[in-house]
Amino acid sequence: MTHSEEDYIKAIYHLGTSGNERVATNAIAEQMETKPSSVTDMIRKLSEKEYVSYKKYQGVSLTESGIGKALSIVRKHRLWEVFLVDKLDFSWDEVHEIAEQLEHIKSEKLIDSLDKHLGFPKFDPHGDPIPSKSGVLTKTTKMLLNELKVNQSGICVGVKDSSAPFLKFLDKHGIALGDKITVLDKEDFDGSLHININDKSILISHQIGSNLYVRCD
Amino acid sequence: MTHSEEDYIKAIYHLGTSGNERVATNAIAEQMETKPSSVTDMIRKLSEKEYVSYKKYQGVSLTESGIGKALSIVRKHRLWEVFLVDKLDFSWDEVHEIAEQLEHIKSEKLIDSLDKHLGFPKFDPHGDPIPSKSGVLTKTTKMLLNELKVNQSGICVGVKDSSAPFLKFLDKHGIALGDKITVLDKEDFDGSLHININDKSILISHQIGSNLYVRCD
DNA sequence: CATAATTTTTAGACAAATCTAAAAATATAT
DNA sequence: ATATATTTTTAGATTTGTCTAAAAATTATG
Ligand SMILES: [Mn+2]
Ligand SMILES: [Mn+2]
Ligand SMILES: [Mn+2]
Ligand SMILES: [Mn+2]
Numbered sequence: 001m002t003h004s005e006e007d008y009i010k011a012i013y014h015l016g017t018s019g020n021e022r023v024a025t026n027a028i029a030e031q032m033e034t035k036p037s038s039v040t041d042m043i044r045k046l047s048e049k050e051y052v053s054y055k056k057y058q059g060v061s062l063t064e065s066g067i068g069k070a071l072s073i074v075r076k077h078r079l080w081e082v083f084l085v086d087k088l089d090f091s092w093d094e095v096h097e098i099a100e101q102l103e104h105i106k107s108e109k110l111i112d113s114l115d116k117h118l119g120f121p122k123f124d125p126h127g128d129p130i131p132s133k134s135g136v137l138t139k140t141t142k143m144l145l146n147e148l149k150v151n152q153s154g155i156c157v158g159v160k161d162s163s164a165p166f167l168k169f170l171d172k173h174g175i176a177l178g179d180k181i182t183v184l185d186k187e188d189f190d191g192s193l194h195i196n197i198n199d200k201s202i203l204i205s206h207q208i209g210s211n212l213y214v215r216c217d
Numbered sequence: 218m219t220h221s222e223e224d225y226i227k228a229i230y231h232l233g234t235s236g237n238e239r240v241a242t243n244a245i246a247e248q249m250e251t252k253p254s255s256v257t258d259m260i261r262k263l264s265e266k267e268y269v270s271y272k273k274y275q276g277v278s279l280t281e282s283g284i285g286k287a288l289s290i291v292r293k294h295r296l297w298e299v300f301l302v303d304k305l306d307f308s309w310d311e312v313h314e315i316a317e318q319l320e321h322i323k324s325e326k327l328i329d330s331l332d333k334h335l336g337f338p339k340f341d342p343h344g345d346p347i348p349s350k351s352g353v354l355t356k357t358t359k360m361l362l363n364e365l366k367v368n369q370s371g372i373c374v375g376v377k378d379s380s381a382p383f384l385k386f387l388d389k390h391g392i393a394l395g396d397k398i399t400v401l402d403k404e405d406f407d408g409s410l411h412i413n414i415n416d417k418s419i420l421i422s423h424q425i426g427s428n429l430y431v432r433c434d
Numbered sequence: 435c436a437t438a439a440t441t442t443t444t445a446g447a448c449a450a451a452t453c454t455a456a457a458a459a460t461a462t463a464t
Numbered sequence: 465a466t467a468t469a470t471t472t473t474t475a476g477a478t479t480t481g482t483c484t485a486a487a488a489a490t491t492a493t494g
Binding site: 256 | 470473474
């Protein structure tokens with residue numbers, strides 16, 4: 001399996017909310033920053049190798065084998081992200097691009113040793129779950145911050161958007177995974193939120209609130 | 218610079234004893250396990266990019282820019298080898314293949330952080346020097362074990378052959394970097410050596426002796 | 435439901451890296 | 465020095481991944 005095939009499988013996995021839904025050619029093209037015709041070509045190849053099931057004009061979905069492959073790549077990606085943050089002191093907004101390369105390194109023993117070295121982490125620096133060696137994902141009951149009602153609170157457990165600008169924004173405003181956030185008020189006008197975090201009260205936009213995951217047991 | 222270009226540059230570097238000598242097309246083909254015609258094609262490309270100087274039928278040598286690139290790849294290769302042995306508990310005969318992949322990961326910050334994480338090592342697990350960020354190699358005065366005279370001794374500081382079978386042989390006979398080896402006797406017949414190591418006296422072949430480096434200040 | 439807009443696929447081209455087979459240059463040996 | 469052997473290059477083909485432009489299928493709209 002080539003570098004490129006792996007990136008396509010992973011894109012299909014993420015777009016199809018973990019494998020099951022059918023994914024459109026154009027959606028893959030946009031995610032991969034490539035052209036729809038290139039996607040069609042690759043899909044045909046992946047279909048021949050039985051990683052995806054494909055009917056012309058009907059989009060693709062991952063097969064069992066494709067989901068397995070995707071989970072293995074996601075596992076590697078997220079373990080490397082943990083390594084970069086925990087061991088090499090990268091910040092969480094710097095790791096994605098490098099993990100994008102490291103996820104393609106081929107060695108079963110390497111990734112298992114890395115897992116052990118990191119203390120078998122369950123989540124990556126963005127709060128996303130790390131699949132186990134056998135492909136099991138820790139399910140968490142998380143919701144978006146702006147789904148909370150006024151006076152409810154939750155623990156920040158992940159981000160939906162993990163782009164560098166968003167992560168930098170969170171750093172700047174002192175919002176980190178594990179922090180307790182309480183919704184003090186909601187503006188009807190634009191959906192922005194008054195929240196309390198680390199004993200400070202700040203105002204955040206609807207867009208921020210819709211990209212932060214919280215858990216409120 | 219592509220994965221493949223980097224591997225060619227590195228092969229030329231190693232074959233040309235660190236850059237200066239002209240290297241034959243066939244030698245590169247053999248090292249890379251590829252065909253001479255493929256080498257000619259690649260050499261032409263590297264020549265256009267001015268990483269090598271090339272005159273038809275006369276072999277190639279690295280330019281200044283090519284040597285710089287080679288040192289950067291060798292630095293990455295050897296730092297990753299140290300990581301695998303020191304942090305992930307790999308044995309020295311298992312690391313080469315994986316480092317062969319890891320050396321192509323592109324991120325200046327990654328390799329500098331890794332260097333720091335490892336405590337700025339000067340040598341890799343096989344005793345080979347790690348080029349500094351600026352491309353400086355620690356020069357050591359090492360000689361092959363079978364160049365020693367009877368009753369001379371030296372500290373084992375490296376291997377010439379770093380293939381898994383040879384490294385496994387050394388492990389099996391308890392020979393490791395840093396060990397003191399004394400030559401007790403030499404057989405005229407086949408050049409084999411009686412040596413003393415770790416208070417034990419063993420007999421090793423000429424071939425073993427010609428692949429072990431020692432330093433005897 | 436017929437037409438327009440959008441999505442998806444096909445056809446054909448290209449760059450990168452490889453190969454085989456044959457030709458050209460260089461090296462070796464009598 | 466001439467013939468032979470070896471090395472190196474060229475010519476032409478193949479695979480992988482990509483692209484543009486055009487055709488075909490699907491979806492949306494009036
Ligand atoms: Mn990737
Ligand atoms: Mn992540
Ligand atoms: Mn390599
Ligand atoms: Mn080494």
